[in-house]
Amino acid sequence: MQAETAPASQSPAPSPAHSPGAGPRESDDLIVRDQFIRLQAARERRRARTRRIVRQVVVLAVFVCLLGLAYTAYKAFGTAIDDAQSGWLLIGSFLPETTDLKMPPVLDILAGIFEEPRGTGDPFWTIVASEAAFTLREAAVGFAIGVVVGLCIAIALTTSGRLERALVPHVIASQTIPLIAIAPIIVIWGRKSFDFLPFEWQDWMSVSIIATYLTFFPVTINGLRGLQSPRPENLELMDSYAAPWGQTLWRLRLPASLPYLFAAFKIAATASVVGAIVGEISAGVKGGLGRRVLLEAQRYTTGPERLYVAVLGAAALGIFVFVVISTVEYALVGRKGREPAHGQYGT
Incomplete structure (x- = not known):
């Protein structure tokens, strides 16, 4: 018996995998x-x-x-x-009292955000926002200088093991000095010793140097670790190509250090805000959040909620700079920027 055959004009039904929108077929390019x-x-x-x-x-x-x-x-x-x-001795002894003066109600703090202080005519949040922008400028300058200084120190330490062992303890010891102790010294230096510059030195520039003091340390330590993170076989491969030290740094060590550097940048950015605020308080610089916190602390009895709003503004500024660094990190290195494992870069 002959097997029945399908008519030549009849074609097999298309499979679901070949239907439109299902993606390319195996025969596609x-x-x-x-x-x-x-x-x-x-x-x-x-x-x-x-x-x-x-x-x-x-x-x-x-x-x-x-x-x-x-x-x-x-x-x-x-x-x-x-x-x-x-008779409950914790409150009032070890914990703050709950009077409206020492702990204003949450609703009063929220109302203080939109309150118009006497003689200003503007909501308090706009005043805090403008002062936060002033502090952000000081912190940004300090952050930029700290990143450059810290990265240069890390690169220099990478060139020599002896230099690393000699200088790293001093870099660490520099952070043991209280910031509030050196801030007035830096401000006085700025006012008395920088007359030789071609421009007039201003107090906010001294505040930026104070922010730099807190910024360079995490960049130096994390940068050094990141620059030393490439695998030995990758370094040997660059040596086999007779690549100069600068090319190895640019093409291998710096890409490998990006996850470590961005982790340091997040710490340094928030630390620069802290340094700027402390510097403003020590130098008496007007126009920033540090000065606002100091003024509201002096006027605390007449409006305690405004001090809370100023502190919340400082916290919001720290969160803002952290988010900015995280956004830049994702734009440059994507998901790999959050995985500081060996072999992620330069392999």
């Missing part, structure tokens, strides 16, 4: 397939990053709400037992 896979991976990365950002914002909002609830609950509890007068 490899370049097209590779491009399709890259686009799919890029979409997945964007979705993952969006989910991560939303999750971080939600976590921060929940944390702030919980902190406000804990603050309110502690104040309500202390008020209910009349602080230490009811």
Whole structure:
């Protein structure tokens, strides 16, 4: 019996994998397939990053709400037992009293954000925002100088093991000096000893130097570790090509150090804000958050909530610079910037 055959004009039904929108077929060009896979991976990365950002914002909002609830609950509890007068010795002795002067209610703090101080005519948050921008300029200059100085020191230490062993302890010891002790010295130097410069030295420049003092240390230590992170076989490969030291630094060591450097940049950026605020308080520089915190501390009895708002403004400035560095990190190195493992770069 002859086997039945299908008519020649009849073609097999297309498989689901070959339907439109299902992606390239096995017979497609490899370049097209590779491009399709890259686009799919890029979409997945964007979705993952969006989910991560939303999750971080939600976590921060929940944390702030919980902190406000804990603050309110502690104040309500202390008020209910009349602080230490009811025999509960922690409140009023080891913990702050819950009076409205020492712990203003959360609603009063929120209202203080939009309050117009006497003689200004502007909401308080606009005043804090403008002063935060002034402090940000000082911190940014200090951060930039600190990054350059710290990275130069790290590169110099990479060239010699003896130099590293001799100088690293001194770099570490430099951070044991209290910042509030050296801040007035730097300000006085700026006012008395920099007359030879072709421009007039201003106090905010001294504040930037104070911010540099806190910035260069994490960049130096993390930069040194990052520059030493390439695998020995990668260094041997560069040596086999007779690559000069500068080319090895630029093509291998610096790319390998990016995850370590950006981790240091995040610490240094927030530290530069702290240095700028402390420097403003020590130097009496007007126009910044440090001066605002000092003024509101002196006027605390007439408006305690404004001091809380100023402190919250300083915290928001620190979060802002951290987010900026994280955004730059993702733009330059992507996901690898959060994985400081050996072999990520230069392999």
